[in-house]
Amino acid sequence: MNAHRFWNWFLAPGTLWILVLFAAPLLLIFALSFGHVDDFGRGVYGFKLGNYDDVFNSTYLPVLLRSVGYALATMLICLAIGYPVAYYIARFGGRWRYVLLAALVIPFFVNYLVRTYAWVALLADEGLVNNAIVDLGLSDAPVQMINTPWAVIGGLVYGYIIFMILPLYGSIERMDQSVVEAGKDLYGSPLQTFIHVTIPATQAGILAGCVLVFLPSVGDFVSAQLLGGPDTYMVGNLIQDQFFAASNWPFGAALTMIMMLFLSVWMVLYLRRAAKGEAEVL
Amino acid sequence: MAEQAIKIDGVTKRYGEFVAVDDVNLEINKGEFFSLLGPSGCGKTTTLRMLAGFEVPTEGRILLEGEPVEKVPPHKRNVNMVFQSYALFEHLDVEGNVAFGLKRKKTPKAEIQTRVADALELVDLSSRAKSRAGELSGGQRQRVALARALVNRPQVLLLDEPLGALDLKLRRQMQIELKQIQREVGITFVYVTHDQEEALSMSDRIAVMSDGRVVQCGAPEEIYEHPSEEFVAGFIGISNLLQGKAEGQGRVRVGGNSLPVPDLPSDFRTGDPVQIAVRPEKVAVDEIGNDNEKIQPGMFTVDGEIESMVYLGVGNQLTLKLASGGRLVALEQATYRVQSDDQWQVGQQVRVGWHPEHCMVLS
Structure with missing residues (x-):
């Protein structure tokens, strides 16, 4: 008993950290989301539900829906690109597999903001790609690539694809290879075997990858800010504006709470599914 | 003359410099229980995988009921395999696993249902039809793997050490059941194992493999009583x-x-x-001067001393040091011994004998 109590003390620093730096600010934001703005533009605590009404009005609702749409597109593109890459490394990487994985991970040590600026340099009207297109005579004028939804989604895919590849790699690498052989042995063509055997056998990795890409993509503001324009505004940008440019902290707080609630629902669904999957394996 | 199910004609498989299977020639009859027996790395599993289509022979031909199949991919071959790890589909229930092959072959739904039910009946698993693969015991998983392969009525069923993961008691029980099922369905079984006892007790014929070659092929009695060379004599018992x-x-x-x-x-x-x-169980051991009890007339006899003794339950394994030099191992059945204290002593002088016809000449 005493030994048990002794070990409990090791939780204290972490608990303190979480309470002071995470739980307390979150509570302040929650309280602020019911506040209002005074004559000087400062957030004041109070009680009104109006901030939450504003989140779902016709000005802001499209922004929320667009964020979810971009995040879904990002997730699907990451899956389509990431699965073959993860599959190749796990199955055919051989002694190069850790080198290949490192080659994928190392760029992500560079700050996300800096990497996104690199895309601006590439895709801008006077950027590398457009200069090449014009110089080669493929087009007379620069092709608009920046300030489009696809530039924003492209930035998100680039930013988060590693979170898709790593869990996929893990589940493909762990998969019992004889299961795939069994699929072929039981008259499954290569495509049928992939659909009916490989995908179900790696669904834990697919699920984890999708959640890990979808959740940060919904709240992202860097990609839309640097690669997008007014038409590609996402909820992350909206929140950022409330706290800085527009100076409406209570509304920004309400937006934050709604987004966190939305993401938590997905997170809980995922965790329940993952726990069930684990129980089945055991 | 029985019809031929498989003909392996001069098949060689190389991986770079390494020769896994070296000029193997075998003919397997329809309805036969045929075993490939040998230590790990002898090429038996590679041979089986070439029959399944997972490996393509470097040289030689494989005929399945007269049709050359060595280049046909596995999903187009009418052979099925029971994998060592069972390789069950964890996301499907027992029925789903068994129905997998029939579904890929676009069998009508009603037929799938009856055939899956029959297959589960055959392996005595009807009550677990809706269970997930993960909820089954090792023996049950093994039966699902068997039903999943047999339900397709393959021309040949390939089994890759299917009992290797089971404990001894279950393994003995499954050996009997497997043999019974094979008689019932009449399908040709090609069975890979490193367990000589398993091969001897189940097979109609055995091919003993070593270093990629078939060193002897014949009925279990023939292989046991007349091993063609030292390797076979040493590996089989x-x-x-x-x-x-x-x-x-x-x-x-x-x-x-x-x-x-x-x-x-x-x-x-x-x-x-x-x-x-000389097989240890053919060697009789008796006290000197007591020749008429176990040492029978016509036996060749020598004298020796008991060097060590291992109690095996069913009998004793005695290592004997011969007076003329050399050692012999004798396996003495417990039936000879009436009382528990009626035991040999290490160091005791004994007479050893065997019938001359039990001497096997190795080439």
Whole structure:
């Protein structure tokens, strides 16, 4: 008993950290989301539900829906690109597999903001790609690539694809290879075997990858800010504006709470599914 | 003459420099229980995987009921495999696993249902039809793997050490069941194992493999009683190997003794080296001067001393040091011993004997 109590003390620093730096600010934001703005533009605590009404009005609702749409597109593109890459490394990487994985991970040590600026340099009207297109005579004028939804989604895919590849790699690498052989042995063509055997056998990795890409993509503001324009505004940008440019902290707080609630629902669904999957394996 | 299910014709498989399977020639009859037996790395699993289509032979041909199949991919071959790890589909229930092959072959739904039910009946798993693969015990998983393959009524069923993961008691039980099922369905079984007892008890014929080659192929009795060479004699059960020189008139000189060896082929000339083997269970051990109890008339006898003794439950395994030099292992059935204290002593002088016809000549 005493030994048990002794070990409990090791939780204290972490608990303190979480309470002071995470739980307390979150509570302040929650309280602020019911506040209002005074004559000087400062957030004041109070009680009104109006901030939450504003989140779902016709000005802001499209922004929320667009964020979810971009995040879904990002997730699907990451899956389509990431699965073959993860599959190749796990199955055919051989002694190069850790080198290949490192080659994928190392760029992500560079700050996300800096990497996104690199895309601006590439895709801008006077950027590398457009200069090449014009110089080669493929087009007379620069092709608009920046300030489009696809530039924003492209930035998100680039930013988060590693979170898709790593869990996929893990589940493909762990998969019992004889299961795939069994699929072929039981008259499954290569495509049928992939659909009916490989995908179900790696669904834990697919699920984890999708959640890990979808959740940060919904709240992202860097990609839309640097690669997008007014038409590609996402909820992350909206929140950022409330706290800085527009100076409406209570509304920004309400937006934050709604987004966190939305993401938590997905997170809980995922965790329940993952726990069930684990129980089945055991 | 039985119809031929498989003909393996001069098949060789190389991985770079390494020769996994070296010029194997085998003919397997329809309805036969055929075993590929050998230590790990002998090429038995590679041979099986070439029959399944997972590996393509570097040289040679494989005929399935007369049709060359060596380049046909696995999903287009009418053979099915029971994997060592069972390789069940964890996301499907037992029924889903068993129905997998029939669904890929676009079998009508009603037929799938009856055939899956029949297959589960055959392996005694009807009550677990809706269970997930993960909820089953090792023995049950093994049965699902068997039903999943048999339900397709393949021309040949391939089994890759299917009982290797089971404990001894379950393994014995499954050996009997597998053999029964094979008789019931009449499908050709090709069975890979490294367990000589398993191969002897289940097979109609056995091919013993070593270093990628088939060293002997024949019925279990033939392989056990007349091993063609030292490797087979040593791998199939324990053998006492004796080196000697031919003396003529069917006798071989071993150490200080002249042994009668009726099986000695006539092309051995006096002075040629001869290797002979005696199975431990053929060696009788008795007290000196008590010749009429276990040492029977007509036996060849030598004297020796008990060097060590291992109690095996069903009997004793005695290591004997012969007076003329050399050692012999004898397996004595417990039926000879009436009382528990009626035991041999290490160091005791004994007489050892065997019938001359139990001397096997190895090439």
